[in-house]
Each structure stands twice: as C-alpha cells, then as structure tokens.
Amino acid sequence: MRPPDGAPGSNDSEWAHLIDAELSSWDPGFLSTRFHPRNRQRALPVLRPLPLTLVALLVAVVTAAVLAGGPRALTVVIVNLANGRPQPPPAHEVP
Amino acid sequence: MGPSLDRSRGEPDPVSEFEQLYERFRLPVYRAIRGIVLEAAAAEDLTQETFERAYKSRQDYRGGSSPGAWLHRIAVNTAISYLRRQRVARLLIPKLYVPGTSAQEEVEDRSLAERALSVLSPKLRVVVVLSFYARMSRDEIARTLQIPPGTVASRLGAALEAMRKALAEIDQEGIPERQGG
Numbered sequence: 001m002r003p004p005d006g007a008p009g010s011n012d013s014e015w016a017h018l019i020d021a022e023l024s025s026w027d028p029g030f031l032s033t034r035f036h037p038r039n040r041q042r043a044l045p046v047l048r049p050l051p052l053t054l055v056a057l058l059v060a061v062v063t064a065a066v067l068a069g070g071p072r073a074l075t076v077v078i079v080n081l082a083n084g085r086p087q088p089p090p091a092h093e094v095p
Numbered sequence: 096m097g098p099s100l101d102r103s104r105g106e107p108d109p110v111s112e113f114e115q116l117y118e119r120f121r122l123p124v125y126r127a128i129r130g131i132v133l134e135a136a137a138a139e140d141l142t143q144e145t146f147e148r149a150y151k152s153r154q155d156y157r158g159g160s161s162p163g164a165w166l167h168r169i170a171v172n173t174a175i176s177y178l179r180r181q182r183v184a185r186l187l188i189p190k191l192y193v194p195g196t197s198a199q200e201e202v203e204d205r206s207l208a209e210r211a212l213s214v215l216s217p218k219l220r221v222v223v224v225l226s227f228y229a230r231m232s233r234d235e236i237a238r239t240l241q242i243p244p245g246t247v248a249s250r251l252g253a254a255l256e257a258m259r260k261a262l263a264e265i266d267q268e269g270i271p272e273r274q275g276g
Binding site for chain 1 (some may be wrong): 208
C-alpha cells in the first residue's frame with residue numbers, strides 16, 4: 001500500500017483510509033463470539049481434600065496426645081502414625 | 096439500543112440485550128484496542144476485560160452518549176491502563192521484555208499503518224484510532240476522552256505530523272523514533 005503523501009497538509013482522508021483499512025482487516029483469533037460474563041463470585045470450596053486432611057490429622061494427633069497424658073505420649077502417637085502400625089501405649093512407670 | 100442497558104420493568108432481558116451489544120461492538124472494540132496497544136493477543140484479553148467492565152457498570156449507563164461511545168471510553172481506559180502497567184513493568188524488570196526477534200525485524204513485519212501508529216505515544220494513538228477508525232467527530236472524541244475539543248485537534252495534528260515524518264523515514268529504510276507526548 002502506498003503511504004499518504006508525506007507533505008504537510010496532505011488530505012487526512014488518505015490517512016483515514018489507510019488506518020481504517022488496516023484495522024478493519026484485524027480479526028481476533030480466540031475472542032468468543034458470545035459474551036459470557038465471568039463468574040466473579042468464587043464458588044465455595046466444597047472439597048479441598050489436602051488441607052482438610054492435614055488439619056484433621058493434626059487435630060487427631062493433638063487430641064490423642066492429650067488423652068494419652070503428655071508429651072511422651074505425643075511422641076508415641078507420632079511414631080505410630082509415621083510407622084503406620086500401632087504400638088502399645090507407654091507403660092506407666094513402675095517404681 | 097435504548098437509553099439504558101439495565102431495565103427491569105417488563106422490558107427486554109438486560110443480559111440478552113448486553114449480548115446483542117457485545118455481538119455488535121465486539122470487533123470494533125477489539126480493533127480499536129489493538130490499534131492502541133498494537134498487540135493482538137493482549138487486545139483480545141483487553142476486549143474481554145472491556146466488556147466485563149461494561150457489564151458490571153451497565154447500570155450506570157444512562158444513555159447520555161451512544162453505546163458505542165460508552166464502550167469505546169471503557170476500551171480506551173482499559174487499553175491505556177494496560178500500557179501504563181506494561182511501562183511500569185518494563186522499567187522495573189526490563190530483562191523480562193527482551194524480544195525473541197530484534198526490534199528492527201519486529202518493525203519490518205508490521206504493516207505501513209501499524210508502523211505509522213507505532214511511532215505515536217498512546218495519547219496520540221487513541222485520538223487517531225477514534226478519529227480514523229471509529230469515525231468519531233472531534234466533539235465525540237472530546238467527550239469520550241473527557242478532554243477539550245481543542246486538545247483533540249492539537250493531538251490529531253501532532254499525530255499526523257509525526258506519522259508523516261515517520262513514513263518519510265521509513266521510505267529511507269530507517270526506524271523512526273517514537274514521538275508525541
């Protein structure tokens with residue numbers, strides 16, 4: 001395409017034609033032909049398994065430790081969970 | 096299109112009415128935005144963003160201007176915001192913006208009109224696009240950009256002068272420098 005005359009004062013309609021023709025040839029590749037408003041409201045996190053599982057596990061460990069009676073029991077519970085097999089609870093100290 | 100886009104007195108469904116507006120102005124808005132940002136992919140995202148913004152603020156539209164002018168105002172603001180963000184990001188982290196091809200090759204791949212537009216500052220480019228593509232009058236552009244009509248005229252004059260000079264430089268196989276405020 002030939003550019004509009006470079007001389008100052010040349011006809012603006014040539015520029016209008018040049019720019020209009022160029023812009024009118026631009027078509028979007030991926031823009032949807034129908035408007036779909038994005039749902040800005042976040043859906044409730046119905047299931048977030050990993051965090052829920054971790055929280056439940058922590059609560060269970062702490063509860064078990066408290067019920068078993070102290071920091072030593074907590075260690076045993078954690079070791080049990082880590083080993084994947086239950087071990088007998090700590091024996092009461094024998095005098 | 097009526098004076099309001101959000102009627103609730105037994106008149107047309109505002110969502111389907113907005114869909115009609117989208118169908119009618121999707122391409123003009125996309126092309127105008129692309130003419131301002133000069134990036135095809137970004138223009139698509141910004142077009143979607145423009146219509147999202149328009150949809151959210153459709154209750155504020157009272158028919159003081161045509162829907163096209165209203166949409167173009169949102170589009171221009173969206174495009175200018177994008178260019179500002181790009182500019183700031185470029186200043187902060189310039190290494191992320193190293194192009195795959197050289198600037199020379201990038202410019203040479205562009206059409207004549209695109210190369211002429213690329214030498215303009217965003218402010219001048221907006222006026223050129225609204226005037227020569229959207230075919231808005233000086234007063235319409237002034238209302239859309241909320242600037243005096245005289246400013247529109249001076250920006251258009253500056254843009255034409257810069258584009259003329261740029262094309263003269265292109266004729267001499269040079270890459271023109273960006274001009275205009």
